[in-house]
Amino acid sequence: AQSVTQPDIHITVSEGASLELRCNYSYGATPYLFWYVQSPGQGLQLLLKYFSGDTLVQGIKGFEAEFKRSQSSFNLRKPSVHWSDAAEYFCAVGANRDDKIIFGKGTRLHILP
Amino acid sequence: EPEVTQTPSHQVTQMGQEVILRCVPISNHLYFYWYRQILGQKVEFLVSFYNNEISEKSEIFDDQFSVERPDGSNFTLKIRSTKLEDSAMYFCASSEATAAAFFGQGTRLTVV
Numbered sequence: 001a002q003s004v005t006q007p008d009i010h011i012t013v014s015e016g017a018s019l020e021l022r023c024n025y026s027y028g029a030t031p032y033l034f035w036y037v038q039s040p041g042q043g044l045q046l047l048l049k050y051f052s053g054d055t056l057v058q059g060i061k062g063f064e065a066e067f068k069r070s071q072s073s074f075n076l077r078k079p080s081v082h083w084s085d086a087a088e089y090f091c092a093v094g095a096n097r098d099d100k101i102i103f104g105k106g107t108r109l110h111i112l113p
Numbered sequence: 114e115p116e117v118t119q120t121p122s123h124q125v126t127q128m129g130q131e132v133i134l135r136c137v138p139i140s141n142h143l144y145f146y147w148y149r150q151i152l153g154q155k156v157e158f159l160v161s162f163y164n165n166e167i168s169e170k171s172e173i174f175d176d177q178f179s180v181e182r183p184d185g186s187n188f189t190l191k192i193r194s195t196k197l198e199d200s201a202m203y204f205c206a207s208s209e210a211t212a213a214a215f216f217g218q219g220t221r222l223t224v225v
Binding site: 032034036042043044045046049090092094099100101102103104105106 | 119146148154155156157158161169171204206213214215216217218219
């Protein structure tokens with residue numbers, strides 16, 4: 001069965017600093033991987049996804065993520081965060097493109113001015 | 114940009130009452146889902162629906178829950194007799210054959 005681990009519950013960075021949110025997954029075959037963002041009281045917005053091909057994927061809002069099969073990781077990065085990036089970030093894995101998605105517990109990102 | 118629409122945004126109901134949560138998926142999508150998020154916890158899969166039938170459901174999705182696509186545009190989740198522990202944010206999602214799921218803004222269900 002698939003599972004997702006986000007080891008950091010909270011992350012605090014200063015505005016303008018770089019960001020990396022960690023995600024490790026467990027799945028026997030090639031996974032379908034996603035990052036979603038949830039602002040307070042809001043729904044889940046898809047930031048980016050990896051299905052196949054180039055292991056470095058670009059998403060919206062200047063985010064990118066890199067799939068590393070050897071490390072079972074799919075870390076999310078942004079070179080320079082903005083105050084509006086403060087939110088909760090969820091990594092997720094699916095077995096197929098249209099399969100259910102299994103979410104991690106999320107990482108809450110705080111931005112210092 | 115097309116989006117998944119959920120109504121109502123907030124529903125308060127008494128324990129034991131039936132509730133129906135409504136969703137309008139993106140129009141050309143074929144796969145539909147319900148997820149829930151209990152406050153402070155992670156998002157959990159409830160059920161997936163394709164070709165007018167349930168394709169998968171989790172252990173959370175017991176006999177108290179049902180889903181329906183009553184017409185070409187709506188997708189509903191019914192909870193027959195609500196319990197306090199059903200209080201959560203419920204998300205509807207839809208996807209087409211080659212894309213990730215797009216989520217609605219959620220319905221916050223409060224059972225009192």
